[in-house]
Amino acid sequence: MDKVLQFERRTKPVDPGGPGPGDDGDGGPARPKVERPDTHDLLRRMRRVDPNQARRYRQRTGE
Amino acid sequence: MRLFGLETEYGITIDEVDRVDVVEESMQLIRCYQQGKFVPLWDYRLENPRRDERGFEVKNLLNDADEKVHLQQDRKRKIPFKELKSDLIIYNGSRFYNDHTHPEYSTGECISLFELVAQDKAGERIVDICARRRTEMLDQGVVRMYKNNTDFEGHSYGCHENYLMDRSVPFERILQGLLSFFPTRQIFCGAGKVGVEREDRAPIYQLSQRAEFFEVIASVDTMHKRPVVNTRDEPHADAAHYRRLHVIVGDANMSEYMTALKVGSTALVIDLIEADCLPDFRLKDPIAAMKNIARDQSYAWLVEVEGPGHRLVPAVEIQDAFLQLARREFAGRDRETDWVLGAWEDVIEKLSRDPMDLVGVCDWVTKKWLIDSFCEAENLAWDNPDDLFWMQSQDLEYSNVDREAGLYYLLESQGQMVRLVGDDEVAAAMSEPPSGTRAYFRGRSLEKFGDYVSSINWDRIVFKRNGRQHAVDMKLLVDEGRVRRYNEVLDNSETLESFLEALEKV
Secondary structure, eight states, X not given: OOHHHHHHHHHSOOOTTSSOTTBOSXXXXXXXXXXXXXXXXXXXXXXXXXXXXXXXOOOOOOO | OOOEEEEEEOEEEEXXXXXXXXXXXXXXXXXXXXXXXXXXXXXXXXXXXTEETTTEEOSOOOOOHHHHHHHHHHTTSOOOHHHHHOOEEOTTSOEEEEETXXXXXXXXXXSOHHHHHHHHHHHHHHHHHHHHHHHHHSSSOEEEEEOSSBOSSSOBOOEEEEEEEETTSOHHHHHHHHHHHHHHHHHHHOOOEESOOSTTOOSOEESOSSGGGEEEEEESOSSSSEEEEEOBOOOSSOTTTEEEEEEOXXXXXXXXXXXXXXXXXXXXXXXXXXXXOOOSOOBSOHHHHHHHHHHXXXXXXXXXXXXXXXXXXXXXXXXXXXXXXXXXXXXXXXXXXXXXHHHHHHHHHHHHHOGXXXXXXXXXXXXXXXXXXXXXXXXXXXXXXXXHHHHHHHHHHHTBOOTXXXXXXXXXXXXXXXXXXXXXXXXXXXXXXXXXSHHHHHHHHHHHHGGGEEEEETTEEEEEEXXXXXXXXXXXXXXXXXXXXXXXXXXXXXXXXXXXXXXXXX
């Protein structure tokens, strides 16, 4: 199956009566066709995350 | 029909502000949903979280030391309770309010998994819109909202699941089923977490955000000494026939697929419990098992089960045992059941072969894939505290509900995440209630006759007209036929008078 079709299947909402979303032929989810995050967009976005964001993030206990 | 729903407490912060007043900000964020004056409608008299389904009531719920200090400080504020809670009921039948300084979105009752996913995602969109509106009101900073379960410093908040079930089922049988299912289901529905917050604070990746916060087997508490099985007895239905299983062990999922599989597989296990058809596994120590599975870096996920000798069983085997029974008992029952059975089987198979095959499906796998790639690109080390904070910051950003900033949403925009619902369905769910349940009755009643509603709760609406109150009890609105009749009356009524009159004849 070509990549275009795979992309469409991964983003198309699933029909609960049909095969599983992102179906790879056996009714289950398929693995994305990339081995690592997109180095241009994803890693660039991740580098922009403040290294101290989690250090400052303080919450109260919830339920 | 089985009703289910999700309650998600969101984390809240403001970029560029050192000390955020979470009490004030959580309240103000909720208020940003509506343009007009806040009118408190939620009826708290119908709630009692201290009642235990084992037949007693505790005097007080437990709070940790931090929370006790906060509560003392909060008493000095001059904000009335109802104002602080800021309870809103949305036309889609959901509840949006301030719960323990966390904006909480509770979906309306659903009977379809895919509708539940749309309603849950609608909650994310609503929270995000409110954050943007609140940001516009501030002199400085950007309000950030996170669909996660921890601040990495020991403060956890929940994503609770609710399932209506048969009250006649003995509590011991409920325990038997859930104490082997809950600790092991995190292998697919855990959200993943960088670091450990308690005890040794090991610099490792865990499967679950919540696993390390559970300390007892069963209790009514939810904030301190949390139980694997919560025993709060608030059925919001006819208490003679129903109990509401209030599940607090789960993580908040960004993945639509995992939200559906988490709730779908749990609903099937409840079906098995009701049918008295359970696998023959009993974990020796469910609490230790939950923590050990979350921390196991080998992904063997071995747990000790009762029986002769020291018998270790992989968590995937226990999940598979539940799956095979569910398949035997319920396969072919309806389309969603078959979807859950197929997805559950596929995920178990991939977990036993190579968990990384579930990037784009499982939150914990996807997040690990992101973190590992980032560590490799930036040469970060797990034993370097500064590097660990940066990894935790990435962990946090995965759950940022801002679709222009969150890492999950960047992956989704790249087509890397499996979707179950379309953006148009999510947009519709922001105002339209799920079909076929009393959530429709609640939401549409408000939309149609909201000016006359004087109070509301999950199972009751009170209308006030010409000085007289008319209470509509919704405790029995949990069966298909009655729901259909009530909803038809509502749809066909032009005035409140004709509506109330017609309801009396149903």
